[in-house]
Amino acid sequence: MHSPLSTLSSLVEAIARTQDPEAMMDTIVARLSELMQVDVCSLYLCNPEQDTLVLAATRGLSTEAVGHVRLSLNEGLVGHIAASLSTLNIADAPADDRFVYIPETHEQAYHRFMGVPLIHLRQLIGVLVVQGTEAAKFSDEEEAFLITVASQLAGALHHLQRSGSWLSTTPKDAYQRFQGIKGATGIGTGRLWVVDPHMLLDQVTPGMHSDAIAEKADFNEAIEWVAEELEAGSGRLGHHLPGDLQALFNVYQMMLNSPELKQGVEARIDQGDNAAWALRQVIEGMAGLFDASDDPYLRARSEDIRNIGQRILNQLLQHERQVIETPDEPLILAGELISITDLAEFPLQRIRGLVCSGGSSLSHTAIVANALGIPAVMGLEHLDPDLHRGQRVIVDGNRAECIINPPEALLNEYQRMILEEQRFFQDLEKLKDEPAETLDGFRVRLLTNTGLLADATPGLQRGAEGVGLYRSEIPFMIHESFPTEEEQLRIYKKVLAAYAPRPVSMRTLDIGGDKQLPYFDITEENPYLGWRGIRFTLDNTPLLVTQIRAMLRADIGNENLKLLVPMVSRVDEMAAFRRHVERAVESLQKEGCPVRMPAIGMMVEVPSAMLLLPKLAPYIDFVSIGSNDLTQYLLAVDRNNPRVSALFDHLHPAVLVALEHILQQCDDLHLPVSVCGEMASDPVAVLVMLAMGYRSLSLSAFNIPRIKLLIRSVNRTALLPLLQDARRLSHESDIRALFMPIVDAILAPPTSENEGADSAAH
Structure with missing residues (x-):
């Protein structure tokens, strides 16, 4: 085997290049079987309820067994590793009293066996196994390498294991749960409506200009457009917001008119940058000050700065939001971040929940959602809203969960809970x-x-x-x-x-x-x-x-x-x-x-x-x-x-x-x-x-x-x-x-x- 450090680095790089979760698991077993020169490499993951181990990927055993072979904790050699949370390295697996033969795997030809538990933050994620035909234990070097690999892989596999998406071969419209961060408590159901972003600020690349005066004029015109947009949005939401919460729009106006923003962008234009590139650099500099904070409240303020920067960029590049008639039914708005001005573009009575792949419980989005009584879940890193456009969604802000395509019984139960919750808060x-x-x-x-x-x-x-x-x-x-x-x-x-x-x-x-x-x-x-x-x-x-x-x-x-x-x-x-x-x-x-x-x-x-x-x-x-x-x-x-x-x-x-x-x-x-x-x-x-x-x-x-x-x-x-x-x-x-x-x-x-x-x- 090559140097453990170089081979491990090679494996991690290969996994990093693999975006699809199922493909990632296949890459793990394929690369490990090559690196360790073994006949079999298999990955078993705990199902989300943590009561069984499921064969999630393999190289060497029957591929038909993937997703179908299930072992109780402490059942067989793999179950023993899971229950004891310890490594097992034996020369002749079939001769071991704990061995359980599963016909679907066709593993009768393999003798040497080594397995290590995958543990992330004290929680069992699964078991990683290698096998071979030779009747001899794996070497100490090979054992140390597999333990090291397992320690690195556990964190990467943690979110996939919890999601349960790997358990089924059903299409993307299957029932799924995603865990996030509490933004605003409450429960809401509706169709998922993705708030499509314009060109993102972090997608702007370096660019020069040929006319500084024209660039400054375009920038200042964009500022004026955004100011008018904020004024209009404040008017639309104003009578729904409790009193001075309209001041959120004032906060955006304050940022919009801050000397640091205007003078910073114009100074970079004077140095040769075009307006879009100058804007990105200034906004990232301002937001970075908050990102560096240890205080989560202050860290959340960077979102407000990026939101206002995004608005300016939208106008600067003249990418008007496409006008699409929203369906006349309850909606769950989804996006990386949903700003207060995004909310102002939708009929408020139709918004029943918010799901954001970014943000935190201290985001302005969460503050507004709390004030408006809209359930919100933030930080759903593993939810891709584009895959679920138009699908039925439950937003459970009490438990920070987003549930896609819930079964009818579950949806009915949540509808009952919504009525109970409404009565509860009316009493409060x-x-x-x-x-x-x-x-x-x-x-x-x-x-x-x-x-x-x-x-x-x-x-x-x-x-x-x-x-x-x-x-x-x-x-x-x-x-x-x-x-x-x-x-x-x-x-x-x-x-x-x-x-x-x-x-x-x-x-x-x-x-x-x-x-x-x-x-x-x-x-x-x-x-x-x-x-x-x-x-x-x-x-x-x-x-x-x-x-x-x-x-x-x-x-x-x-x-x-x-x-x-x-x-x-x-x-x-x-x-x-x-x-x-x-x-x-x-x-x-x-x-x-x-x-x-x-x-x-x-x-x-x-x-x-x-x-x-x-x-x-x-x-x-x-x-x-x-x-x-x-x-x-x-x-x-x-x-x-x-x-x-x-x-x-x-x-x-x-x-x-x-x-x-x-x-x-x-x-x-x-x-x-x-x-x-x-x-x-x-x-x-x-x-x-x-x-x-x-x-x-x-x-x-x-x-x-x-x-x-x-x-x-x-x-x-x-x-x-x-x-x-x-x-x-x-x-x-x-x-x-x-x-x-x-x-x-x-x-x-x-x-x-x-x-x-x-x-x-x-």
Whole structure:
């Protein structure tokens, strides 16, 4: 056998060139049989239910057996490998007691046998087997090579194995399920309607011009066309959108008119680039700043920049969207990304769901879908909408699933669930102005998280009692220089005014590490433990003082500002921050600005802050627990790393111990404390925190009604024995199982009924 490294590289390259999943499996067994010079190479995959192994591809055994040979886990030599998750290398397979002869395979002539399990993120994907006629074990070198190959192939085969598309030889209109990312909860059914893209921005190639003046004129005309298009779209959707959510169009207008965009493109045209190529480079530069961010919210903002760039390109190249009369029936819109302006082109009453191959739960598409009550599933990487045009589709936003061509029984079950869900949410609307108070009188304040003015209305419409976390990074990341005090003032004032007199906790700039700015490069090996948050802003005092002054001035007439400091790990950080605020107040008052001293809070995200609370107390007025980062640092798990993200769980016993410790410390120190992050939207986690005694949660706007219903439906005293039991448990899944029956009993319409849909499918 050749060098293991070179042969492995050759195999990986061959697979990378194979786009079709079934062809990919055939390539694997064919290339491996050649590289290892064996008579047989076979790939067995677990069916999606993980209860049997199916022969998915082979070179050497009968091809008629593919898709038909099935083995139970622990049945035969292949089943033994799957059950034991260990390699098996034997000289004479038929002589082994565990051997099971399957006539369809015609494998009676083969003696030597070696198989290795395919495991991805602790899950069994399948088994890879090689066989030969010689009665001798494979060498140690060959065994090591096959183990190495298996470790590389498991990840590549993971999505294919889960999809189940390889199990059947039926045509593309067969019943299929695709798993994505939750964009907006709810269920919808309809015909799949693909939102066809124009020429994509990333398809633009380098080009020069012969007339800079003409190129600039074309570019500016395209800007004007897009501005008019946005204005028209805002008008069409406006009366359907709840209040200021129309500001999403304003956000696009702001990007459209930003000096960075216009001046950047014109500068490149002056350098010789044609308008399309200049536009692509500028848009990619602006979007790249957000792509580099560790914060998923900020990362999602790159989509907005690319959306506006795509719109300009469409006009620039004069590729008008083909006008096609949409059918008068419910539609599921599909595409790589669906922007708010795409939505405005369809009759809103016909849109029953959105499926996007790109995007995330923090995309503007998801924000709008939440506001409009349209179920949405994002990040469906393995769904090709073009293959399923016009087919019946179910969008299950509760489980982040897209179901193509569902059986009649499954479709009927989902239709019943849709009616149940509609009644459920109609009942929730009655709770908007009701307090989040348990049956035995324990009152909880529900706040919302936001980052743009456009996010404000969903929180207000759903009964938010204020903003628990306002992310202030956006103005800094859409500029090519630090925004001025006046620029920040205008933004902050609108946010504070939207919520007045409700409190708004504005987090100071959380930049640094991998959140790159074009005008302040930071390169670090470990950004999670690097120059970010309060460390960065204290080291750049003028920047911090400018932001503090803008926030203080924005508070004039609103009187609802609270300042929140991120990533605190030391006492001297909070002491220094408070001094800066006090000096800014004094300075502004001397300038004639009637500012006031706001409450100052700190985010507990770093474990050291949790342990230093008594020493930090003199410098703070309240505490906000950043549950996402606190969990990440306590468990040493990067939640964005797919290899370990399954280990990230805010119900981990260590996290719960930390939460109880923080609450006790804050009670002793008379410090109000709130929890923000994904934990505040998790019904089970809410019950746990309710039992602990937390009285303030900050969560996504869409989840406020459900969490309010949950709180209003329980007795806190009845949760206390469950909390005692939870303290004795050692695994987060056991803790979740302890509280889940209560959640199911209260929130059953949009959640647990889905299990019925599963059974209806089989």
